[in-house]
Amino acid sequence: MDVRGCLHLKSAMTALPDGGLIGVPEMVDTAVLPCLRVAPEPEGAHVVVLGPDHVLMAASAPRTAARLAADGLRVTSVDISEFEALDGCVTCLSVLVPGP
Numbered sequence: 001m002d003v004r005g006c007l008h009l010k011s012a013m014t015a016l017p018d019g020g021l022i023g024v025p026e027m028v029d030t031a032v033l034p035c036l037r038v039a040p041e042p043e044g045a046h047v048v049v050l051g052p053d054h055v056l057m058a059a060s061a062p063r064t065a066a067r068l069a070a071d072g073l074r075v076t077s078v079d080i081s082e083f084e085a086l087d088g089c090v091t092c093l094s095v096l097v098p099g100p
Contacts, residue, residue, distance in 0.1 A: 014047045014091055017055065017073065022047055022064070039064045046089035050076065056090050 013023025013036065022037040023045045030036050039045045044064025048056040054074040057065050065075045080090060 013045050015049065016047060016068075017049050017052050022068075040067065043084070043089065046091050048090050048094045056094070058084065058090055060084060 012027035040063035044061035059077040
């Protein structure tokens with residue numbers, strides 16, 4: 001898979017709770033991902049799944065957050081502008097901890 005104009009794959013797209021993908025087509029080859037949901041802004045491609053219907057996103061992606069909320073997801077938005085200034089995102093700040 002070809003990734004362009006970003007640091008790594010999770011900068012171009014991430015998974016949603018239902019197993020679908022959201023991303024920015026300009027950054028990732030969508031030919032192999034015909035079901036990719038397009039984020040209205042680049043920061044909207046950065047999603048951390050918190051539960052079966054709950055995601056964490058940066059406050060800098062309000063249009064994506066509104067779209068995901070309209071689709072029935074609970075969206076928690078956080079201001080990470082200081083990290084974004086250094087090309088960071090919520091996926092960079094997250095750690096997956098397996099449940100019991």
